[in-house]
Amino acid sequence: MNIHEFQGKALFRECGVPVVEGIHCTSVEQALAAYDDLGSKVVAVKSQIHAGGRGKGNLYDADSGNLVMEGGVKIALSREDVKTYASNILGRVLVTKQTGPDGKTVSNLYIESGCDIAHEYYLALLIDREAKTVLIMASTEGGMDIEEVAASTPELIHKVRVDANVGLLGFQRRDLGMALGLSGTALKSFMQTIGALYNFFVDNDCSMVEINPLVRSADDKIIALDAKIGFDDNADFRHKFREGLRDRSEEEDIEVRAKQAGLSYVKLDGDIGCLVNGAGLAMATMDVIKLYGGEPANFLDVGGGADEEQVMTAFSIILEDPNVKGILVNIFGGIMRCDIIARGVISATQALGLKVPLVVRLAGTNVDEGKRLLADSSLDIHPADSLGDGARLIVEMIGGET
């Protein structure tokens, strides 16, 4: 899961990562009160959504679709500015490079004291899958799109790989700071900050921490002016506090409900619903639908041990999507038995009064029994022997090209 910048900065503050003062607001009145409380002439007015590129994003009116303001992060030089920016941001839809064209409605603001910036850096901590280590990436080119920096001037990105069983060592912190051209007070401050950040990353089971920009202030302090934090969901069980930071409005409601039912579901834009066991096979099923001229409506993995009821839930979730014109069920039974899936498919078809074409491909454990149940059901269920056959058939049935 991801959290908002204002939540991340509160966590940073607790862990000794330097940040400037800021206040979370949800109304224009609160924003003005925050401005008064902070007592800083210059403040940053920052839209809070779970996506990057906020500064270069645009705000649109949700009803008219008209452009309201360019830039989701604004520097306010007066109380009047704060009022203008806050009213332009709250309740509006922010579209950035990372949100997709639909954008996200902004319900949270962060008002942050100004900072006298001498230089902007980029800093990220993440898991290096291939090297199986924690990777720290830093660059002097802060405030920019780091992918562009990586493509055009890769020599400006400095990397440190940390042995998680040893921890981040002093020389690694020093080397990285020196690679950024830091010395004296600033280097000392950097070493403290990066040490605190590494501990934060490990102690909280993060999957990613990105700070763009990390800044050197005019008085040589290293400060996190940004906080983009992702947590490893697998570690939720040992970080109960995370639940309190979760912003449900940032998640697809249907995906959350699927997860609660033990299903893994991702909504897509096509019109052929898929119900599959196993993540790899579920992806392959989507790919093959596309290969034969169709468009998948979703990714759905019912897992390895689904029962009749879960199959029923899976069907109802697929059918919530009004775009779905047909469904392809693709099961390779291992632990999961094809006869149980067949019973689930039959009850779901009956209970939900299924009106769209349904193709079912069964293979593996108890396949003959499963096929027999479907054939004997006298329901309009079309069998297929292979994934390819099943995909071609459903694409054809909904009138696509094969």
Place this chain on the structure above:
Amino acid sequence: MSIWVREDARLLVQGITGKQGMFHAGKMVEYGTNIVGGCTPGKGGQSVTLEGREFPVWDSMNEAIKATDADASVIYVPPPFAAEAIMEAADAFDALKGDGVVVCITEGIPTLDMVKAVTYVENRPGVRLIGPNCPGIITPGDGGGCKIGIMPGHIHAKGRIGIVSKSGTLTYEAVAQTMSIGEGQSTCVGIGGDPVNGTGFIDCLSAFEDDAQTVAIVMIGEIGGTAEEDAAAWAEQNVTKPIVGFVAGATAPPGKRMGHAGAIISGGKGTAAEKIAAFEAAGIHVAQDPSEIGAVLLDALKNAGLRS
């Protein structure tokens, strides 16, 4: 020969007294796997009954390996305790035998736990970790064989195709595809769908290349990371046997996790298109549809003079 596990490998089950452990241990015994006992801390001295036979339980892997001279262990331990179970097994195999195979089935282990566990195992070079979040490894035999994991044993048959895959059910699909053209398997390895795991594609390709029983390889990847690209580049230089490849996730949207913790396109990296291009550049025979793996494999075998 097969790779890493012989047909008669002696296996311990970590978490044998749990629901999952006991269920799958039973299935493994039914298949013919030579299970020699299990380990559950606090339940040492007890025994479990599988398929009408009694199997001893020990408190620690150290005791269990001492008593049984096991070659391998399989882990069905819940996520909070799984990484420690891996390290316990690695430590005991290394100290007592100098080698061993540890297969971790558990899904949902925190990534940082795995970063630590994998580093720990790598410091014990005789020990091989397979997984986590995988179906396991199977070496089909002449009757039965060695099934370590959760895959359905009955779909396999002994043969000469090596299979390596990140995905469970897609591996079964590949197995069925080899069977559809009258080929069996030497060994099938599920390396798992987590971002950080033990054995990787290159380890498997290297072992299959050296294995006399294996004549061709099926390699199944999916979006996320660059393991497929790295393996393709390595294979081009080091593998002489034909390889058939499939990559899942061509239609996956960027930034969305597709079921597996590791299956995510992030920062534009890890796309299926890049992986398929790398496969093709390395001379790997790519199947666009998993139902065509059999046909592509048959062509590759014919081209190599291995089938007429």
